[in-house]
Amino acid sequence: MRRLLAATGLLGCLPLASCRSAPENGRTVVMIVESSPNNLDLRLGTDAQSERIGSLVFDPLVRKDEHFEMQPWLATRWEQPDPLTWIFHLRSDVYFHNGQPLAAADVVWTIESLIDGSLITSKGGAFSAVASVEARDPLTVVIHMKRPDASLLFNLSDGLFGVVPRGSGRDLGQHPIGSGPFRFESAEQDKEVVLDRNDRYWAGTPKLERVLFSVVPDAVTAALELKKGSADIASNVLTLDMVHTLEHAPGLAVEAGPGSTVYYLNFNVTQGPLRDRRVRQAIACAMDRTAIVRAVWRDQARLATTLLPPGHWAEARPETLARYPQDLARAARLLDEAGFPVGKDGVRLGLEIKISTDETTRLLAIVLQQQLRAAGIRLTLRSAEFGTFYSDVTRGVFQIYSLKWIGSNEDPDIFRYAYGSDRFPPKGGNRGRYSNPKLDADLTAAANSSEESTRKGYFVDAQKILAEDVPGIPLWFPNNEIVHTQRVTKIVASGSGSYDFLRTAELK
Structure with a gap:
C-alpha cells in the first residue's frame, strides 16, 4: 500500500517534462496501452492488446451484445438444418482495406487456416470440431462439423475471430488487412500502433480520423501523460487510486461500469x-x-x-x-x-x-x-x-x-x-x-x-x-475505468473492456 500511495502522490509532483509532447496532428487521438500487441492477426493473437486492437481492424461473423447473446454482423443470418451443419449468409457490401470485396471464399480460407496446420495457433483448438468448410456461392458459407459444438458461434465472434483475405499467410500480422472500421498504418514494437479511419466501412464511418496506441508500461507515466494532455485515453491502465485522483483533474473525465474481465x-x-x-x-x-x-x-x-x-x-x-x-x-x-x-x-x-x-x-x-x-x-x-x-x-x-x-x-x-x-x-x-x-x-x-x-x-x-x-x-x-481528456466525447465503457468505444467516439 505504501507503493500505491507513493505512486498516486507522484501525479502531483513529478515533472511533466518526462512525458511525451502532444501529437503534432491535432486530429490524432492518443490512447495509452500497457504493452504491444503480440500479433494483430486475430487467428494468432491471443493477448489482450492483440484482440482489442485487432477487433478494430478485422470483422467477425457475429458480435456479442451486452447479454453475451450473438447478433448478426458479417453474417446477416444463419441456420442449422441439422446438428452437424451451419449455414451463414454474408453481407454483400463489405470490402477489405485493399479494396477487395469480402466473400465466402475469404471466410473459408480464414477457418481452414485455423484447422489445417498451416498456422500454429492456440485458437485452432476452438475449431477442432469442424470437419470442413465450403463456399456454396459468393455469399454463402457452409460449415460441416465432426460433432455438435454449441460454442461455434462464440468462437466466430468479436475479439476471437476476424475474417482475413484469402491467401493470407502467417505474416499477415506484420501488416494486417481487414475489413474493420480502422486500417492498419504502422507499428513499432514496444512503442506504438497507428490506425487510420476506414472511410468505406460498411457499418458507418468512424468519427475519429486516426488513433495512435502508445505503449506505456508504467502506470505513473501513463497518468502523467493524461494529466499533461499528451495522451487522450487510458482504458483499465491505471490503478484505482490514480483514477480517483485524475477524475478531479482539469480537462479529464472518467467513464466506469461493471466489467466481465x-x-x-x-x-x-x-x-x-x-x-x-x-x-x-x-x-x-x-x-x-x-x-x-x-x-x-x-x-x-x-x-x-x-x-x-x-x-x-x-x-x-x-x-x-x-x-x-x-x-x-x-x-x-x-x-x-x-x-x-x-x-x-x-x-x-x-x-x-x-x-x-x-x-x-x-x-x-x-x-x-x-x-x-x-x-x-x-x-x-x-x-x-x-x-x-x-x-x-x-x-x-x-x-x-x-x-x-x-x-x-x-x-x-x-x-x-x-x-x-x-x-x-x-x-x-x-x-x-x-x-x-x-x-x-x-x-x-x-x-x-x-x-x-x-x-x-x-x-x-x-x-x-x-x-x-x-x-x-x-x-x-x-469495473471498467476509462480516463480520457474532455476533447474526446461519446465514450461508453463496455462490459468486456473492449475498445469498441473508438467506433463511435468523437473529437470536439
Whole structure:
C-alpha cells in the first residue's frame, strides 16, 4: 500500500517534462496501452492488446451484445438444418482495406487456416470440431462439423475471430488487412500502433480520423501523460487510486461500469509442491481477496468464484462450490498434510510468481507476497515486460502467474480452453498443464449437447471439480475505468473492456 500511495502522490509532483509532447496532428487521438500487441492477426493473437486492437481492424461473423447473446454482423443470418451443419449468409457490401470485396471464399480460407496446420495457433483448438468448410456461392458459407459444438458461434465472434483475405499467410500480422472500421498504418514494437479511419466501412464511418496506441508500461507515466494532455485515453491502465485522483483533474473525465474481465492466478501443476492440490488449496486459504479488492481496487471490483461473469447462464451457484475464505489455520493444516512443516526460519516452502510490469498486477503480487508469508510460504516475484512474460507463460516456464481473461470467459467453453487435457499450448490456454479425466468428460458432453439446460448441468459439475482441485484461482471482476481528456466525447465503457468505444467516439 505504501507503493500505491507513493505512486498516486507522484501525479502531483513529478515533472511533466518526462512525458511525451502532444501529437503534432491535432486530429490524432492518443490512447495509452500497457504493452504491444503480440500479433494483430486475430487467428494468432491471443493477448489482450492483440484482440482489442485487432477487433478494430478485422470483422467477425457475429458480435456479442451486452447479454453475451450473438447478433448478426458479417453474417446477416444463419441456420442449422441439422446438428452437424451451419449455414451463414454474408453481407454483400463489405470490402477489405485493399479494396477487395469480402466473400465466402475469404471466410473459408480464414477457418481452414485455423484447422489445417498451416498456422500454429492456440485458437485452432476452438475449431477442432469442424470437419470442413465450403463456399456454396459468393455469399454463402457452409460449415460441416465432426460433432455438435454449441460454442461455434462464440468462437466466430468479436475479439476471437476476424475474417482475413484469402491467401493470407502467417505474416499477415506484420501488416494486417481487414475489413474493420480502422486500417492498419504502422507499428513499432514496444512503442506504438497507428490506425487510420476506414472511410468505406460498411457499418458507418468512424468519427475519429486516426488513433495512435502508445505503449506505456508504467502506470505513473501513463497518468502523467493524461494529466499533461499528451495522451487522450487510458482504458483499465491505471490503478484505482490514480483514477480517483485524475477524475478531479482539469480537462479529464472518467467513464466506469461493471466489467466481465476476470483476473486469476494460475498454477503449473507439474512443478514441485504445486503438484499437490493441498498446497494449491493452502495458497487459496492464505489469501485475503476482500482486503486486496479494498486496498488495490478501492472496492471497485466483484469477487469471483468462477471464471464466468456474474449472472451468466452457466454460472454455478457460489454456495455449491468449495470455497476458501482466508483461514491461516486451515492453510497450516493443509501444508502439514502435504509434508511441508514449519522450518526454523518460519518458512514451509518457497514458490515463485511471474508477472508483467503492469502496475496493478505488481501491487497484487506485493500484497500476495505478504499474505502468503503469514502462512509460511516464501513467494519470490519475477517481473518482466509483457512479451517475455507471456512467452514464459505459454511455454510453461513458471510456477504461478497472474493474468486476466478478456472476452473468452464470456462463454463456458473457457473451461475447456483453459483446463482441458487436449488444450495444452499451442492448442489452447491450459498453460498449467492441468489434466482431469472427469473434467474432460463433462466438458466434452457439454460441447456435444445443444440443450442449454443439459449443458449447464455439465458446466456446473466442471466448476465444482475446478473449485476442489484449484488448478487456478479466480480472483475478481474489476469495473471498467476509462480516463480520457474532455476533447474526446461519446465514450461508453463496455462490459468486456473492449475498445469498441473508438467506433463511435468523437473529437470536439
